[in-house]
């Protein structure tokens with residue numbers, strides 16, 4: 780299964796909002812927020828497209844004055860998971876982060892999200908902390924980071 784990873788456009792926002800709906804129990808990005816992120820162009824918003832359909836996305840947010848990019852959301856349609864699309868979105872987000880002058884990606888992930896934590900560990904992320912009651916429903920977050928040195932631009 781070979782998905783194309785490309786920058787998101789405004790036309791992708793409904794599909795991205797649907798991915799948020801089906802992938803996260805809470806703390807979702809609304810269609811309105813997604814539209815703003817894509818339109819403003821400061822965030823790295825990527826989508827994975829398969830046979831003309833958006834089946835995954837990754838959103839990473841810069842912070843003014845920081846060389847650390849925050850990976851805010853990665854989601855893949857459950858129908859096409861475990862085919863490498865999440866890993867491809869992660870790799871492309873890292874490439875864009877390096878290209879835009881960042882030297883680190885950091886993220887928070889729900890402590891009970893074993894599949895995602897496994898992916899991040901396999902991709903070279905290390906755990907750097909834990910935030911209790913980070914999510915709306917009281918779940919804790921694990922904080923992870925990856926240095927980007929050596930990632931080819």
Ligand SMILES: CC(C)(COP(=O)(O)OP(=O)(O)OC[C@H]1O[C@@H](n2cnc3c(N)ncnc32)[C@H](O)[C@@H]1OP(=O)(O)O)[C@@H](O)C(=O)NCCC(=O)NCCS
Nearest residue numbers: 802852853854855860861862863864865866894895897898
């Ligand atoms: C986390 C998530 C993005 C991973 O997406 P994905 O497309 O399934 O990721 P991949 O296919 O690259 O990797 C998933 C697994 O499939 C395996 N895999 C990848 N390609 C494969 C292939 N061709 N054949 C068999 N297995 C494969 C990977 O090794 C990995 O195994 P693991 O679970 O033991 O680590 C997805 O599960 C998801 O959207 N979850 C809900 C949202 C979420 O939790 N997001 C992350 C927090 S922000």
